[in-house]
Amino acid sequence: MADPSSYRPKPGQIPESPGVYKFRDEHGRVIYVGKAKSLRPRLSSYFQDLANLHPRTRTMVTTAAAVEWTVVSTEVEALQLEYSWIKEFDPRFNVKYRDDKSYPSLAVTLNEEFPRVQVMRGAKKKGVRYFGPYGHAWAIRETVDLMLRVFPVRTCSAGVFKRSAQIGRPCLLGYIGKCSAPCVGRVTAEEHRELAEEFCDFMAGRTGTYLRRLEQQMHEAAEDMEYEKAARLRDDIGALKRAMEKNAVVLADATDADLIAVAEDELEAAVQIFHVRGGRVRGQRGWVTDKVEAVDTAGLVEHALQQLYGEERGDAVPKEVLVPAVPDPAEPVTQWLTERRGSLVDLRIPQRGDKKDLMQTVQRNAQQALALHKTKRASDLTTRSRALEEIAEALGLDSAPLRVECFDISHLQGDDVVASMVVFEDGLPRKSEYRRFQIKSFAGQDDVRSMHEVVSRRFRRYLLEKQKTGEWEEQATGATEATGGSGITAPPGQALDGLSDGPAEGPSGPIDEEGRPKRFAYPPQLVVVDGGKPQVAAAQRALNELGVDDVAVCGLAKRLEEVWLPDEEDPVVLPRSSEGLYLLQRVRDEAHRFAITYQRSKRAKSMKAGPLDTVPGLGDSRKQALLKHFGSVKRLRAATVEQICEVPGVGRKTAETVAAALAGSAPAAPAVNTATGEIIEDEAAGAASSSNGGTRP
Numbered sequence: 001m002a003d004p005s006s007y008r009p010k011p012g013q014i015p016e017s018p019g020v021y022k023f024r025d026e027h028g029r030v031i032y033v034g035k036a037k038s039l040r041p042r043l044s045s046y047f048q049d050l051a052n053l054h055p056r057t058r059t060m061v062t063t064a065a066a067v068e069w070t071v072v073s074t075e076v077e078a079l080q081l082e083y084s085w086i087k088e089f090d091p092r093f094n095v096k097y098r099d100d101k102s103y104p105s106l107a108v109t110l111n112e113e114f115p116r117v118q119v120m121r122g123a124k125k126k127g128v129r130y131f132g133p134y135g136h137a138w139a140i141r142e143t144v145d146l147m148l149r150v151f152p153v154r155t156c157s158a159g160v161f162k163r164s165a166q167i168g169r170p171c172l173l174g175y176i177g178k179c180s181a182p183c184v185g186r187v188t189a190e191e192h193r194e195l196a197e198e199f200c201d202f203m204a205g206r207t208g209t210y211l212r213r214l215e216q217q218m219h220e221a222a223e224d225m226e227y228e229k230a231a232r233l234r235d236d237i238g239a240l241k242r243a244m245e246k247n248a249v250v251l252a253d254a255t256d257a258d259l260i261a262v263a264e265d266e267l268e269a270a271v272q273i274f275h276v277r278g279g280r281v282r283g284q285r286g287w288v289t290d291k292v293e294a295v296d297t298a299g300l301v302e303h304a305l306q307q308l309y310g311e312e313r314g315d316a317v318p319k320e321v322l323v324p325a326v327p328d329p330a331e332p333v334t335q336w337l338t339e340r341r342g343s344l345v346d347l348r349i350p351q352r353g354d355k356k357d358l359m360q361t362v363q364r365n366a367q368q369a370l371a372l373h374k375t376k377r378a379s380d381l382t383t384r385s386r387a388l389e390e391i392a393e394a395l396g397l398d399s400a401p402l403r404v405e406c407f408d409i410s411h412l413q414g415d416d417v418v419a420s421m422v423v424f425e426d427g428l429p430r431k432s433e434y435r436r437f438q439i440k441s442f443a444g445q446d447d448v449r450s451m452h453e454v455v456s457r458r459f460r461r462y463l464l465e466k467q468k469t470g471e472w473e474e475q476a477t478g479a480t481e482a483t484g485g486s487g488i489t490a491p492p493g494q495a496l497d498g499l500s501d502g503p504a505e506g507p508s509g510p511i512d513e514e515g516r517p518k519r520f521a522y523p524p525q526l527v528v529v530d531g532g533k534p535q536v537a538a539a540q541r542a543l544n545e546l547g548v549d550d551v552a553v554c555g556l557a558k559r560l561e562e563v564w565l566p567d568e569e570d571p572v573v574l575p576r577s578s579e580g581l582y583l584l585q586r587v588r589d590e591a592h593r594f595a596i597t598y599q600r601s602k603r604a605k606s607m608k609a610g611p612l613d614t615v616p617g618l619g620d621s622r623k624q625a626l627l628k629h630f631g632s633v634k635r636l637r638a639a640t641v642e643q644i645c646e647v648p649g650v651g652r653k654t655a656e657t658v659a660a661a662l663a664g665s666a667p668a669a670p671a672v673n674t675a676t677g678e679i680i681e682d683e684a685a686g687a688a689s690s691s692n693g694g695t696r697p
Contacts, residue, residue, distance in 0.1 A: 003062075004046065004047050004050070004061045004062065004064070005047065006065075007064070007065055007066050007067060008047045009043065009067065014039050014040040014043050014044070014069070015039055015040065015069075015071055016038045016039065016040045016041075017038070017039060017071045017072075018035075018036065018037055018038065018039070018071070018072050018073070018074060018075050018077070018078045019035070019036060019039045019069050019070055019071040019072055019078060020033065020034070020035045020036075020069065020070050020072065020078050020081045020082050020085065021033070021034055021035075021036065021039060021042070021043060021067060021068065021069040021070075022067070022068050022069070022085065022089070022091075023060065023061070023064035023066070023067050023091075023093075024064060024065060024066045024067070024068070025063055025064055025065055026065040029089075030085070030089035030091050031060065031063060031064060031091050031092050031093050032060050032064070032091050032092075032093040032094060032293070033082055033085045033086050033089065033091050033094055034082065035075075035078040035079060035081070035082040036078070037075055037078075037329070039069050039071070043067065043069070046061050046067075047061075050062070054294035054560075055560055055561075055562075055573055055576070056093075056291070056293055056294045056576050057293070057294050059093075059575070059576065060093045060293070063093075074332070075329070075331070075332035076332050076335050076336050076339070078332070079306070079332050079333065079336050080336065082306075083306045083310045086306075087310070093293050094293060094303075095269075095289050095290075095291065095293055095295055095299070095300065095303045104119050104120065104121050104140060105119070105120050105121070105130045105131060105140075105283070106119065106120075106130070106131040106140045106143070106144065106203065107119070107120035107128050107129065107130050107131075108128065108129040108131075108153070108196055108199065108200055109127070109128050110127055110128065110129050110193075110196065110197075110200075111125075111126065111127025111128060113189055114154050114161070114182045114183075114189060114192055114193075115153065115154070115192070115193060115196035116153070116154050116155060116156070117144055117148075117153045117154070117155050117196075117199065118155060119140050119141065124311060129200050130316070131200075131203045131204070131282060131283065145178075146239040146240070147199065147202065147203075147239070147240065148173070148178040148179070149177070149178065149235065149236050149239045150210070150214070150236045150239065150240055151195050151196075151198055151199040151202065152173075152177065152178055152179050152180040152195065153179070153180070153192070153195050153196050153199050154179055154180070154182060154183075154192065155173065155179065156171055156173070156179070156183075161183050164181075164183040164184060165183045165184065168184055169184065170183055170184050170186075171183075174186070180192055180195060198210065202240070203282075204277060204278070204315065210240065211237060211240060211241075214233055214236055214237050214240070215237060217233050218230050218233035218234055218237065221233060255276060255279055255319070255320060255355075256276065256277050256278065256315075256318040256319050256320065257276045257318050257319065257320035257321065257322055257355070258273055258274070258275055258276070258308070258318050258320075258321050258322070259273065259274045259276065259322045259350075259355075259358060259359055259362045260272070260273050260301060260304055260305075260308075260321065260322065260323045260324070260362070261324055261359060261362035261363040261365070261366040262297055262300050262301060262304070262324055262325075262366060263363065263366035263367040263369070263370040264291070264297065264300065264370070265370070265585075265589075266291070266558075266561050266585065267290065267291055267561070267576070267581070267582055267585060268288060268289065268290055268291060268370065268373070268374070269288070269289050269291055269300050269370070270286060270287070270288045270289075270366050270367075270369040270370035270373060271286060271287045271288075271289075271300065271304045271366060272284070272285075272286045272362050272363075272365040272366040272369055273285050273286070273304075273308065273362075274358070274361075274362050274365075275318075276318075276358075277318075284365075286365070286366070286369045287304070287307070288369065288370065288373045289303075290576070290577060291576070296325075297324060297325040298325040298326060298327045298328055299327070301323045301324065301325055301326070301327060302327040302333060305321070305323075305327075305333060305337070309337060309340055312340060313340055313341075313342075314341065314342060315341075317337055317340050317341035317345060318341075318345070319341075319343075319344075319345060319346060320345070320346045320348075321337065321345060321346070321347045321348075322348065322349070322350045322355060322359055323347065323348070323349060324349065324359070324363070325349070326347060326348065326349060330347060333347060334347045374586070383579055384426060384427030384428070384579075384583070385400075385427075386579050386580075387427055387578075387579035387580045387582065387583040388400035388401060388402070388426075388427055388580070388583070389580075390574070390578050390579055390580030390581075391526070391580040391583065391584065393580075394563065394572050394574055394578075394580060395526070395552055395554055395563070395565065395572070397525070397526070397552055399525070400525075401524070401525035401526035401552070402425060402426055402525060403423065403424070403425050403522060403523075403524045403525055403526075404423070404424045404425075404524055404525070404526045404527075404528060404587055405421055405422070405423050405424075405458075405524040405526070405527055405528070406421070406422050406424070406527075406528040406529070406530065406587045406588055406590070406591040407419060407420065407421050407451060407454055407455060407458075407527070407528070407529050407530065407539070407591060408420050408529075408530040408588070408591035408592050408594070408595040409439075409447045409450045409451060409454070409530070409595065410592075410595035410596050410598070410599040411445055411599065412599065416599055416602050417438075417439040417444075417445065417450060418436060418437060418438055418439065418595060418598050418599045418602060419436070419437040419439065419450060419451075419454040419595060420434070420435070420436050420437070420591050420592075420594040420595035420598060421434065421435040421436070421437070421454070421458060421591070422434050422587065422590045422591045422594055423524070424583075424587050424590075427583055429590060433522075434594055435458070436594065436595070436598045437453075437454050437457060438602075439453060439454075440453075441453050447531065447534075447535065448534045448535060448537075448538045449538070451529055451531070451535045451538045451539055451542075452538040452539070452541060452542045453542075455527065455529075455538070455539045455542040455543065456542040456545065456546065459523075459542065459543060459546050459548050459551075460546065462522075462523055462548075463546060463548075523548075523550075523551060524551060525551065525552065526551070526552045526553075526554065527539055527543075527551055527552070527553045527554075528553075528554055528555065528556060528584060528587055528588060528591075529553070529554075529555045529556075530555070530556065530558070530588050530591055530592060531555050531556075531557065532555055532557040532562070532564050532571075533555070533564050535555050536553055536554065536555035536564045536565065536566055537566060539553050539555075540553045540566035540567075553565075553566055554572075554584075556584050556585065556588045557571070558588075561574075561581060561585065563581075563584065612626070612627075612633065612658070612661075612662075615657055615658050615661045616657065617654065617657065618654065618657070618658065621649070622647075622649055622650055622654070625647050625648060625649060625650070626644070626647055626650065626658070629646070629647045633662070636658070636662065637662040637663070639659075640659075641655045641656055641659050642655075644658055644659060
């Protein structure tokens with residue numbers, strides 16, 4: 001690890017002009033390329049106190065061994081040079097988008113004497129006109145098949161074209177009218193090129209001219225009683241309209257625009273682009289990237305623009321580029337796009353109307369692409385194994401943590417405080433063993449105290465299960481446990497009574513002698529808490545109080561993704577590209593999701609609760625039966641125990657419980673007709689209570 005002060009430029013050496021700079025490592029390899037409006041303040045910011053730098057920037061400057069720069073005249077030149085150097089040197093600390101799949105495009109080879117229409121993938125070639133990219137190759141072939149009726153352009157390979165020219169006989173498409181057969185001289189090279197250019201114009205969105213021309217020719221043929229020609233033109237018009245219908249109109253003003261959306265988390269980002277031409281979505285593509293440098297959404301957008309338009313010229317750069325965040329400053333990027341197009345390009349954030357709605361659709365696609373990428377990455381066995389090994393090495397564990405449990409606290413301004421426990425085994429979620437908790441020992445907001453309570457309750461249940469199976473007594477007498485971890489000793493004066501916790505998403509785990517699943521029978525090798533040093537200390541204190549000393553504890557702080565260990569002053573900073581950090585983040589995020597889901601459902605249930613909901617042991621069926629029998633809660637409150645017992649399915653004990661619960665709850669104020677000011681009688685109130693499900697007292 002290099003000391004940045006060892007290669008820091010001397011004062012006054014760095015110019016204040018626009019420019020591009022490169023950081024090199026000890027082997028001379030370029031590891032980062034950046035640009036600046038003024039080089040001096042930008043480069044000076046890298047050589048401040050390391051504690052003040054973003055973790056990713058800190059890693060970069062300590063990996064580097066030298067810095068150099070090139071002065072340019074304008075910010076636009078800096079943008080162009082930065083793109084060229086990133087492409088040339090492929091620096092490890094720069095954001096580089098990679099396609100999450102190889103998207104096919106519809107290509108017209110205008111650089112050939114007889115242009116050919118075909119499906120192409122990979123890098124773009126000079127002199128070839130591209131449309132798309134498309135999600136699937138079959139979508140291109142369906143569109144081309146419809147359009148060849150009107151624009152019979154060559155689609156055959158060079159070998160087939162040469163063979164047909166030699167034998168003087170066209171291929172099948174030439175016989176059925178879907179190729180103008182330039183191979184046998186039916187049309188000249190100039191006529192065939194004109195067909196290819198018309199094909200390109202139609203695909204570029206200029207459809208109205210050709211449809212109107214065909215309709216005029218159809219009417220003229222009908223007037224001249226050339227009905228077969230008119231019918232053929234009618235079919236051609238229908239084929240073109242079907243080809244157009246494959247791309248629905250999304251922007252009514254026939255706009256040419258590219259819409260770019262970004263979905264990101266702390267470690268990765270996904271970019272989705274919709275290509276809209278003539279108001280219709282003509283193509284879609286997406287990229288994913290690791291966030292190896294400290295970059296915000298605007299920075300991700302700028303990198304995406306560089307990669308998307310770095311090799312494009314002319315109409316390939318649309319009139320409008322709609323983005324979720326505009327790079328700061330926006331003028332150099334806008335000017336760079338304008339130069340590449342040859343006319344003004346509008347770079348902006350959509351604020352209202354169809355464009356904003358379409359941007360939301362693109363954003364949803366980006367979020368789904370990021371989620372899909374994470375799912376694929378997590379499902380890879382080799383990647384999961386490497387992640388577990390990295391976690392074990394970083395935390396100093398004896399072996400990989402095959403079972404990881406993560407705890408998170410959730411509340412709404414101190415109310416409805418709940419907690420979640422999620423389980424990952426072999427790097428994959430085990431949803432059947434998720435658990436959720438209600439905080440019972442105190443009221444109010446105290447995440448540290450809540451974490452202590454939840455971890456204590458979870459491991460009390462674990463020790464209780466061991467006590468039931470006789471494993472606890474063996475350990476208390478010094479025997480070695482054959483099936484679990486050793487080193488668990490009975491805490492003095494500690495009762496092992498479990499607390500009642502909320503149900504999980506399904507039963508699992510070991511089965512007891514009566515066939516019921518044991519809820520907390522397996523111990524984890526690692527406990528992860530959502531939080532920093534205070535939460536980690538609370539979890540470790542809970543384990544110490546119970547005598548559990550063979551379970552490791554760590555915390556993952558959200559702000560900088562730092563890993564905290566008990567009794568350590570400084571956090572463990574895993575490398576940004578670490579699969580172990582990715583797995584810890586995924587475990588933490590899943591615990592957060594599960595806790596919020598429970599907290600929201602609990603809050604929603606409390607908002608809809610009525611007096612009968614507080615009666616212990618009274619289910620929904622008997623609750624509905626009582627309301628149906630009496631008509632309202634008010635009449636039920638006035639009923640005697642004997643009258644309540646008359647309801648089918650309600651015994652005397654339940655009736656006494658219902659009567660006592662309703663007697664202790666205050667009746668509501670009488671209902672009032674707001675139109676007349678009259679008090680509504682009991683019958684009307686009962687009907688109203690019955691109609692709204694009986695929630696009105």
